[in-house]
Amino acid sequence: MHVSSNAAPRSSLGRNARGRGVAMAIWAALCVVVGSPWCSLSCTQPRAREPDCPSPVNSDGTPKRASTQYADVPGDVMFLPYHAFGPQASAWRVAGLQWWQWEAGGSFEPCDAFDIRIAVTTLGDRAAAEARWPRAHSRADLIERGLPDLRWVTLDDALRYLAQTQLEIADDPDLASIKQTLAATEASLRRFFPAQRMAPGAPAQPAGAGPATAPAP
Numbered sequence: 361m362h363v364s365s366n367a368a369p370r371s372s373l374g375r376n377a378r379g380r381g382v383a384m385a386i387w388a389a390l391c392v393v394v395g396s397p398w399c400s401l402s403c404t405q406p407r408a409r410e411p412d413c414p415s416p417v418n419s420d421g422t423p424k425r426a427s428t429q430y431a432d433v434p435g436d437v438m439f440l441p442y443h444a445f446g447p448q449a450s451a452w453r454v455a456g457l458q459w460w461q462w463e464a465g466g467s468f469e470p471c472d473a474f475d476i477r478i479a480v481t482t483l484g485d486r487a488a489a490e491a492r493w494p495r496a497h498s499r500a501d502l503i504e505r506g507l508p509d510l511r512w513v514t515l516d517d518a519l520r521y522l523a524q525t526q527l528e529i530a531d532d533p534d535l536a537s538i539k540q541t542l543a544a545t546e547a548s549l550r551r552f553f554p555a556q557r558m559a560p561g562a563p564a565q566p567a568g569a570g571p572a573t574a575p576a577p
Contacts, residue, residue: 412471413470413471413473415471418469418471418472418473418474419469419471419472420472421503422460422474422499422502422503423475423502423503424472424473424474424475425475426475426496426502426506426507426508426509427506428505428506428507428508429508430477430479430493430508432552434552435482435552435553435554436481436482436483437479437480437481437482437483437489437493438479438480438481438548438549438552438553439477439478439479439480439510440477440478440480440545440548441476441477441478442455442458442474442476442477442478442511443541444478444541444544444545445478445518445521445522445542445545446525446538446541446542447538450525450528450529450538453521454478454513454517454518454521455476455478455511455513456511458474458476459474459476460474460476460496460499460502460509461509461511462496462497462498462499474509475508475509476508476509476510476511477508477509477510477511478510478511478513478518479493479510479511479512479513480513480514480515480518480549481512481513481514481515482514482515482553486512489512490512493510494507495507495508495509495510496508496509496510515549515553518549519546519549519550522542522543522545522546522549523546525542526539526542526543526546
C-alpha cells in the first residue's frame with residue numbers, strides 16, 4: 361500500500377510543505393514526546409527485517425540496499441543508518457522522513473525497507489562533500505547508478521538533536537530502548553570526531569555513556 365503525502369525530507373523542509381505531510385510530521389513528533397497510545401507502532405518500532413522479509417526489493421521495485429556504500433573518513437564524515445537516530449517519529453526532525461526523498465509519499469508495506477544513510481560531518485563545504493560522496497536524487501540514481509539516499513547533518517546538529525531527544529523521553533520507560541540507541545549513537549560520534557572539531561557549546565557527553573557503539577547497518 362502506498363500512501364500519498366506532501367511531506368518533504370529535511371533537506372527540503374525550507375519549502376512550504378503542506379497538508380498531509382505536515383500533519384504526519386506533527387503527529388510523529390507528538391508520538392515520541394508524549395508516548396501516546398493512539399500512535400501506530402511505526403512511531404517506536406523498526407520495520408520488519410531479515411529473515412521475515414527475504415526479498416531484496418521493496419514493493420515499489422527499489423532495492424532495499426544501495427549498491428554503493430561509502431566508507432567513513434575519520435574526523436570528516438561518518439555514515440550511519442537512519443535508525444541510529446531513533447524511529448522516524450523523532451528522527452525526521454534532523455534527517456527527514458524514512459522513505460526516498462524524491463518520492464511524494466511513503467510505502468507502508470510491512471516488508472519495505474529504505475536504505476537511508478545519515479552523513480554526519482564537520483566539513484563546512486557542503487557542495488564539495490556532495491561532489492565527493494554523491495547521493496541519489498531520483499529512482500534512476502538509486503537503481504541504475506547505485507547511489508545511496510544520503511541525508512547530510514552537521515555534527516553539531518546531530519549532537520544537539522541526540523541530547524534534546526534523550527531528555528524528552530528520559531522519564532518514559534516504554535521508550536528506554538530508543539534512549540539507549542540514541543545514547544549509543546552519541547557516544548560513537550564523540551569517539552569518532554576529535555573534540556576540537558566540535559563547535560563551542562556543543563552538548564557535553566552525558567555521564568555514564570560508556571563504551572556504547574552505534575547501531576549496525
